[in-house]
Amino acid sequence: MRVSRIARPRTAVLVAAVGLLASACAGAKVGESPSASGTADPAKKACGAVNLAINPWVGYEANAAVIAYVAEKELGCQVTKKDLKEEVAWQGFATGEVDAIVENWGHDDLKKKYIEQQQVAVETGSTGNKGVIGWYVPPWMAEKYPDITDWKNLDKYADLFKSSESGGKGQLLDGDPSFVTNDAALVKNLKLNYKVVYAGSEAALITGFRQAEAQKKPMIGYFYEPQWFLAEVKLVKVNLPAYTEGCDADAAKVACDYPPYELDKIVSKKFADSGSPAYQLVKNFTWTNDDQNLVAKYISEDKMSAEDAAKKWVEANPDKVKAWLPTG
Amino acid sequence: MTAAVAARRPVWSRPYLLVGILAAWIALWIAFRGQATLPLDGAELTPLHARIGEAADVVDNNRDSNPIFLYFFNYVRLFIDEFVTFVQALISRPSFGRPVPVVGWLGVVGLAAAVALLYGNLRVALLTVAGFVSFGLLGLWEESMDTLALTLAAVLLSLAAGIPLGIWAGLNDRFDRLVTPVLDFMQTMPTFVYLAPLTLVFLIGPASATVATMIYAIPPAIRITSHAIRQVPKETVEAGASLGSTPWQLLAKVRLPLAKRTIVVGVNQTIMAALSMVTIAALIDAPGLGKTVLKALETLDVGTSFNAGLAIVIMAIVLDRVTSAAGRRVEDARRAGRAHRPLRRRIQVGAVLAVAAVLVYLSHVYVWAAEFPGEADVGSFVRKGADAASQWAQTNLFATTNGLKNLITYGLLNPFEAVLTDSPWWLVLAVVTATALVVAGVRVAAVCAVCVALLVALGLWQDSMVTLAATLVATVLVMALGIVIGVWIGRDDRADRVIRPVLDAGQTMPAFVYLVPILGLFGATRFTAIIAAVVYAAPVAIKLVADGIRGVSTAAVEAATAAGSSTWQIISRVQVPMARGAVTLAAGQGLCYVLAMVVVGGLVGAGALGYDVVSGFSQLQLRGKGLAAGLAIVVLGTMLAAITKALQRRGVRKSPVTGV
Numbered sequence: 001m002r003v004s005r006i007a008r009p010r011t012a013v014l015v016a017a018v019g020l021l022a023s024a025c026a027g028a029k030v031g032e033s034p035s036a037s038g039t040a041d042p043a044k045k046a047c048g049a050v051n052l053a054i055n056p057w058v059g060y061e062a063n064a065a066v067i068a069y070v071a072e073k074e075l076g077c078q079v080t081k082k083d084l085k086e087e088v089a090w091q092g093f094a095t096g097e098v099d100a101i102v103e104n105w106g107h108d109d110l111k112k113k114y115i116e117q118q119q120v121a122v123e124t125g126s127t128g129n130k131g132v133i134g135w136y137v138p139p140w141m142a143e144k145y146p147d148i149t150d151w152k153n154l155d156k157y158a159d160l161f162k163s164s165e166s167g168g169k170g171q172l173l174d175g176d177p178s179f180v181t182n183d184a185a186l187v188k189n190l191k192l193n194y195k196v197v198y199a200g201s202e203a204a205l206i207t208g209f210r211q212a213e214a215q216k217k218p219m220i221g222y223f224y225e226p227q228w229f230l231a232e233v234k235l236v237k238v239n240l241p242a243y244t245e246g247c248d249a250d251a252a253k254v255a256c257d258y259p260p261y262e263l264d265k266i267v268s269k270k271f272a273d274s275g276s277p278a279y280q281l282v283k284n285f286t287w288t289n290d291d292q293n294l295v296a297k298y299i300s301e302d303k304m305s306a307e308d309a310a311k312k313w314v315e316a317n318p319d320k321v322k323a324w325l326p327t328g
Numbered sequence: 329m330t331a332a333v334a335a336r337r338p339v340w341s342r343p344y345l346l347v348g349i350l351a352a353w354i355a356l357w358i359a360f361r362g363q364a365t366l367p368l369d370g371a372e373l374t375p376l377h378a379r380i381g382e383a384a385d386v387v388d389n390n391r392d393s394n395p396i397f398l399y400f401f402n403y404v405r406l407f408i409d410e411f412v413t414f415v416q417a418l419i420s421r422p423s424f425g426r427p428v429p430v431v432g433w434l435g436v437v438g439l440a441a442a443v444a445l446l447y448g449n450l451r452v453a454l455l456t457v458a459g460f461v462s463f464g465l466l467g468l469w470e471e472s473m474d475t476l477a478l479t480l481a482a483v484l485l486s487l488a489a490g491i492p493l494g495i496w497a498g499l500n501d502r503f504d505r506l507v508t509p510v511l512d513f514m515q516t517m518p519t520f521v522y523l524a525p526l527t528l529v530f531l532i533g534p535a536s537a538t539v540a541t542m543i544y545a546i547p548p549a550i551r552i553t554s555h556a557i558r559q560v561p562k563e564t565v566e567a568g569a570s571l572g573s574t575p576w577q578l579l580a581k582v583r584l585p586l587a588k589r590t591i592v593v594g595v596n597q598t599i600m601a602a603l604s605m606v607t608i609a610a611l612i613d614a615p616g617l618g619k620t621v622l623k624a625l626e627t628l629d630v631g632t633s634f635n636a637g638l639a640i641v642i643m644a645i646v647l648d649r650v651t652s653a654a655g656r657r658v659e660d661a662r663r664a665g666r667a668h669r670p671l672r673r674r675i676q677v678g679a680v681l682a683v684a685a686v687l688v689y690l691s692h693v694y695v696w697a698a699e700f701p702g703e704a705d706v707g708s709f710v711r712k713g714a715d716a717a718s719q720w721a722q723t724n725l726f727a728t729t730n731g732l733k734n735l736i737t738y739g740l741l742n743p744f745e746a747v748l749t750d751s752p753w754w755l756v757l758a759v760v761t762a763t764a765l766v767v768a769g770v771r772v773a774a775v776c777a778v779c780v781a782l783l784v785a786l787g788l789w790q791d792s793m794v795t796l797a798a799t800l801v802a803t804v805l806v807m808a809l810g811i812v813i814g815v816w817i818g819r820d821d822r823a824d825r826v827i828r829p830v831l832d833a834g835q836t837m838p839a840f841v842y843l844v845p846i847l848g849l850f851g852a853t854r855f856t857a858i859i860a861a862v863v864y865a866a867p868v869a870i871k872l873v874a875d876g877i878r879g880v881s882t883a884a885v886e887a888a889t890a891a892g893s894s895t896w897q898i899i900s901r902v903q904v905p906m907a908r909g910a911v912t913l914a915a916g917q918g919l920c921y922v923l924a925m926v927v928v929g930g931l932v933g934a935g936a937l938g939y940d941v942v943s944g945f946s947q948l949q950l951r952g953k954g955l956a957a958g959l960a961i962v963v964l965g966t967m968l969a970a971i972t973k974a975l976q977r978r979g980v981r982k983s984p985v986t987g988v
Contacts (some may be wrong), residue, residue, distance in 0.1 A: 028695040058626055074454055082532055082613045083622070087948060088524050097532045109948045164737040164852050165933065173852060177943035177950075184369060198939050199852035201931040203625050207847040210628075215726060221481075228627065249370070300627040317760075 011270045030155060047077035050271075050278045051099045053089035054081045057202065060103040060294035061306055063127060067102055067285055069310035070321055075277045086178055090114050090266075093121040099271040100282050104264050105131055106180055115266075122272050124265045124279075128286035131261030133179070135172065135238040136223040138213040142236035151190060153239045158193040160218040170194040173221035175205035182254040183222055186240065189255040209233060226289045228300040280326035285318060345766045353759045357751050364752035366789035373953055374787035379525040380839060381952030383901075388528060405535040412481045412534035420473035420615075431688055432698030433469055437461060438687030440646075441670070442680045448653030452646075459646035464700035467707035468639045475606055476643065478534070482541040483983065484603045490546045494553025494594070495579070504554055516920075516965040518927040519544065519608045520945045521958035527612050539612030545602040548743070552594030556587035574711030592655035600836070601645045606640055607838040621840050630718040630844050631711030635773070637841035638710060644836035646828070670866050722848035729849040736801070737855050745797035752783050768974030773824065779967035786956045786963070794936035796964060798929065799922050802861040806918040809866040811911065814873025815899055818907075824874065831867035839864065839928045847932055857929025857938065866922035871916040876910020877903050909976070916972035923965050936963055 014243055050071055052064050065082065071077040082089075082098065090110045091291055092098025101226055114121045137148060147153045158170030165171060172194045183196045199205055205221055206229050212219035213233045240257035247256040291313070298309035316319050368374065373381075390397075418430050419425030437460045445453035462471035478676040497504040503745045519540060529535040560583050584591075606667070610618030617636045624633035691697040748756065757780045764775040783792045817824040839860050846863075850856040880903050881960045906912065929939025944954010 029693055030432075030698050031696055056622065056626055061626075083610065083619060084532065084613055085524075085611060085946060087946060088527050088532065088612060091524065091528055092532050095528065095531050102525045113948065163851070163853070164734055164742075164855070165935075177939065178946035182369065183498060197852065197933065198935050200935075200939050200942055201843070201844055202846050203628055204515065204852040204932050206628055207844055208852055211722065211726065211848055213849070214723070300629075303627075303629070303632075 002150050013268070025036070046070065047075045047277050049078045049081050050078065051080050051082060051092075053092060053098045053101050054083045055086055055089060055101070056083065059129075059226050059292055060299050061299060062309070063102045063129075063285070065284060065299070065306035066287075066295060066313060067100075069307060069314055070324065071278045071281055073282060073314075074321070074325060077276075077278045079278075086110070090121070090174035093266075093268045094118055094266070095271060098268060099278075100267045102265050102282065103127055103129065103286070104266050105261055111266075120269050121266050122269055123289070124267050124283045125274070126286060127263045129263040129267055129289050129292055131263045132225045132238060133258035133261065134223070134240065135183075135220055135236060136209070136235035137218075137220050138209055139236055139313065140213060140216050141218060141278050143292065144284070149236060149238050151192075151238055152193040155193050155237070156219075157218070161194070161220055163197070165197045166195045170220070171206060172196050173219065174198050175191075175222055176200070176202045179224070180223070181222060182248065182251060185252055185254045188300045189253060190240070209235060221304055226292050226296070228293070228296040231293060264283065277326045280325055286324075291320075330745075330916050334796075336728075339917035342766055345431045349759060349762050349766070353747070353751070353755065356755050357747055361750045361757060361901075363416055364754065365750060366784065366787075368754055368787060368790060369567045371378060374956075375785050375950070376785075376950035377950075377956050379952065380955050381949065384525065384951055384955070387525070401529050405530045408481075408485065408530070408535040409533060412478060412538055413484070414616075415477040415481045415516075416474065416534075417475070417707030420470060420477045428698045429473070430692060432691030433460075433464055433700045434697035435688035435691030436473065437678075438684040442684035444650045444653070445680055448657060448675060452650045455649055457644050459642045462642055462706075463639055463780050465815055466635055466708040466710060467702070467705055468620065468636060469700040469971050470641050471617045472635065472643065475603075475618065475640070478537060478541070478609070478614055478616060479599070479606070481534075481641075482538045482545055482593075482605075483599050484547050485538065486542050486546040486598050486602070489542075490549025490594075490598065491553050493586075494550040494591075495557055497550060497554035498557025498583075499579075507550065510941050512969070513962055514543050514965065515547045516906065516923065516962045516963055518941050518958050519605065520927050520941050521955055523608070523612055523949075524945055532613055534792045536612050539647055540612070541602050541803055542604040542608050544605050547571075548593050548597035548601055552597060553587070553591050556590030556594065557583055557940075559571065559590060560586045563829045563859040572897070583958030585662070589655055589658045592651060592658055596648060596651035596655065599651060600644060603640065603644045603647070603836060604838075607840050613785075618838070619637045621838055623778040623842055625843065628844050629715075631713075633841045633844075634708050634714035634718075635710045637837045640838060641833045641836045641984075648832070649848050716948065718845040718848070721845060725849060730851070733850045733853060733855040736805075736858075737853065739796060740804075741801050741854060741858070744801060745794055748793040748797050749790050753780075753789055756780060757784075764971055764974075768978075775970045776967050777969075779963050782963045783960055786960050788937065788940065788957055788960045791936040791940060791957065792852075792964060795926055795934070795938065795961070796934070798934060799861075799919070799926070799964070799968075799972075802858040802865070802922045802925075803915065805858065805862050806865045806869050806922060807911075807915055809862065810873045810914050811904070813912070814870045815877055817870070818877025819899075819903075831870055834863050837924065843928075843932055844914035852933030854929075854934050856932045857925070860928050860932060861922040861925040864925050865918045865926045867920040868921050872910050872914035872917060873907065876907030876914075879910065881904045896966045912972065913920050916969065916976060919968050919972060920965065923961060923968070926961055937964075 021159075028113060045197060052068055054061060056066050068079040068081060075122055082092070084092065084098070086101075086107065087105075087110070089098055090107070090113075093114050111121075111123075115123065137150075140271055145157060148157055154170070161170035162168065163171040166302055169303065170193060172187060174181055177198070181196075184279075186192075187194045187196060199208065199221075205223065208219055208221060209223070209229070210233060211217065213273070220238070229235075232258050241255060241259045243259050247257060248254045265285065267279060267282055295309050295313050299302045299306060300313060304312070413421075416429075419436050420429055422428055437457055440456045440460055441453045444456040453866060463469050493507070495728040522543070526536045526540055530539050564586065565578060565582055568578050573581065606614075607618040607621050610616065610622050617640050620636035621640075623629075624636070634790050648880060673881045687697070719760050751759075757777060760780050761773050761777045764776040783789055786792075813827065817827050842863065843860070846859050847858050848860060876884060884902055884906060885898060888898050893901065926934070926938040928938070929937070930940070937960055940950075940957030941954050941961070943950045944952075944957065
């Protein structure tokens with residue numbers, strides 16, 4: 001290739017490129033290295049493809065990471081993770097593109113639609129995690145105002161929580177609208193001098209609590225456990241009137257705390273009927289809040305990738321993993 | 329009062345009329361305050377919302393039996409899926425049984441540089457190399473290629489459909505009138521509204537992500553192509569026709585060549601629009617940098633999301649500069665007549681392509697050229713730096729920013745919002761119509777009246793007013809920044825060179841990247857939403873004002889200087905008044921951009937329509953309401969655009985400089 005006749009600045013680029021070419025025609029070729037071939041163990045091919053929905057919070061990701069890791073390493077499945085919000089993930093049962101949701105918070109409306117009416121999904125039991133929803137304050141407040149954790153005293157402190165958004169009342173901050181909230185009804189029915197302000201995202205809520213603790217600013221808001229942020233700032237729950245069976249039956253008249261949530265797993269009907277060992281794994285999967293918090297900490301605080309976090313936990317807990325594997 | 333009367337009045341009486349309207353508004357507000365304000369609780373639905381939700385369910389339930397779905401949409405989906413997967417196989421995904429894509433990093437860099445060199449110039453080619461290499465250095469090569477693949481696929485499909493449609497719209501007035509409102513709708517309807525339904529039609533996968541991107545990216549392609557075809561001087565076309573050219577020849581030989589430069593601008597805008605969808609599309613599993621940003625947001629990892637955001641900004645700047653350079657080159661070639669020295673050009677093209685081919689081959693065969701070497705990890709420094717900066721700002725600036733927030737919220741936003749939301753709806757209707765009548769004439773007034781009525785009908789009146797208040801306050805701030813910084817960089821080329829990349833970053837950095845820092849600084853408030861809107865919208869306004877200032881004839885400025893005017897006098901008496909057309913255009917564009925951020929505002933505490941849209945995306949029962957909120961945003965946009973466009977027309981008529 002003769003390029004030297006072109007006396008223009010472009011020549012410089014060409015010459016440089018040709019020089020690179022001349023000096024660099026060496027090194028390993030694509031496909032030569034051993035890592036290039038497929039990693040799945042040929043002896044365990046029975047599993048096939050599994051589509052896991054990944055809902056956008058770290059606790060969910062911890063569940064999914066561990067299940068995916070075990071499915072790939074122990075069962076030889078090909079796991080595809082799909083990052084989706086809850087509603088879209090449930091739709092995926094209907095369109096056949098999602099096989100499993102591995103941490104579900106209630107969602108009775110979606111259960112009704114996809115499990116009862118369309119019959120494209122089935123419940124596969126608890127993840128073992130207990131979900132708690134409620135109103136929380138930063139720890140410094142619980143320390144300084146010990147009686148703030150009783151809802152009856154909230155009005156006394158309403159002035160502290162005034163903000164530019166709350167129109168002279170105390171501000172109760174709510175987060176991501178994906179989460180079921182009765183807060184507006186609660187404030188009304190408990191006759192509290194508060195106004196619910198909708199922050200609109202989990203990030204807004206966490207940033208708010210983080211700033212409140214760091215700057216010792218008053219804040220009260222909707223939050224939930226298990227959640228990675230609680231490892232960083234141990235928020236304190238405010239006790240609302242205790243939950244009793246059916247006290248939340250009429251959403252407009254709710255005047256009691258949120259029910260304890262039994263977090264569960266949902267799979268597509270197709271996947272449940274497929275007899276895939278991965279289905280058995282999802283069905284058997286159960287662990288404690290502490291387990292999840294640990295993996296969530298690996299991901300959020302230690303900034304490990306989901307795979308590495310799962311690997312670390314699985315290797316430390318072989319007995320628990322063994323109990324999930326399909327028998328026979 | 330009729331429009332004819334308003335139009336005949338001398339111009340100076342308009343301000344008095346407006347003051348009169350304002351005074352009457354305040355007086356009536358005091359009298360009727362709190363009546364007929366049509367509030368609606370967060371979880372409350374109107375019958376209309378419920379019906380919209382049910383309609384969505386019907387589509388949902390009949391998807392499997394309906395022939396339109398079975399045949400048409402499914403084949404569209406298959407085609408797009410295959411196309412995107414093919415592009416991914418080329419540059420971003422392991423494919424054809426290989427552990428790496430067909431073309432590795434060196435090949436992609438070579439190809440991109442070759443394209444930049446052949447269509448642009450050496451400078452942008454070097455910029456391209458630097459930009460693409462930086463993806464690797466940031467540790468985001470694969471993610472960047474995923475984003476590039478999806479963007480390229482969406483852009484190619486948008487152009488393939490958009491340019492022919494644009495030509496049609498350019499040639500046919502009736503089609504143009506028909507398509508314009510549809511395009512307006514596509515551009516103002518928040519993506520969140522149709523994201524979930526899209527996955528029902530096109531399933532979860534590349535097709536949905538591509539279609540979501542195309543809905544936003546195709547309008548500029550159609551609009552600007554149509555505009556380009558219309559710009560071709562009538563005389564030239566008539567001359568061609570009189571020489572006996574067929575309509576087809578007229579198009580191919582006369583109109584298209586003359587419209588080419590403007591069409592390239594359309595390509596540029598299409599690419600920018602497609603890139604702005606990267607993060608949103610990631611909400612339905614679109615691969616690439618958007619996913620990195622969203623994942624990092626889950627753990628409030630500012631560093632990681634900034635790193636990925638930076639890669640998006642770099643990609644946007646590279647693609648923008650290359651297409652702009654290509655546009656200039658087309659223009660130069662046209663001015664210079666037929667391409668000069670074709671032989672030499674052919675040798676250049678051949679040589680450049682040969683080098684690119686060799687690089688592609690190397691990257692196909694050798695591992696070092698296929699996978700970006702991981703040692704040079706600039707990404708971790710960027711991450712740490714961004715983390716530290718965000719941390720520092722949140723700790724040290726909070727007192728100041730909180731004060732600013734309170735000042736603007738209590739001083740401007742709250743009073744304004746109170747007047748809007750506590751007024752009876754019929755009063756707002758009357759005020760808006762009267763104002764439109766005074767500033768823009770009877771037709772615009774009629775449009776505004778219909779829009780206000782629609783807001784009432786949609787059942788989201790109060791939320792609409794809260795959003796309107798925040799939108800207008802944000803636009804005021806955008807224009808304040810636009811004029812101050814626009815004048816500054818319009819007069820000072822050195823400042824322009826420094827500021828412009830910052831503006832580009834503001835425009836292209838996904839809002840999700842800076843949500844956490846601004847939340848830390850301002851809390852979850854309406855003001856935070858306003859700040860997000862200003863970050864996104866101010867760059868456009870600044871650029872337009874700066875261009876306007878530059879367009880002011882030097883003769884006028886020199887004359888003023890010779891007459892002994894001070895700098896301040898030159899700016900305030902000569903440059904800004906003469907650039908009035910640009911300033912109104914900036915206000916109009918700024919407003920559009922502010923409205924585009926309403927939904928993001930809903931994620932950081934704006935409440936109102938933005939939050940309604942977000943909840944519609946997350947809660948099944950609220951789907952209908954979310955859709956209604958999306959429509960309300962479109963209606964607000966239509967109303968405000970009608971007024972600003974009328975102002976622009978007036979500004980252009982009056983202003984001696986019509987440069988923009």
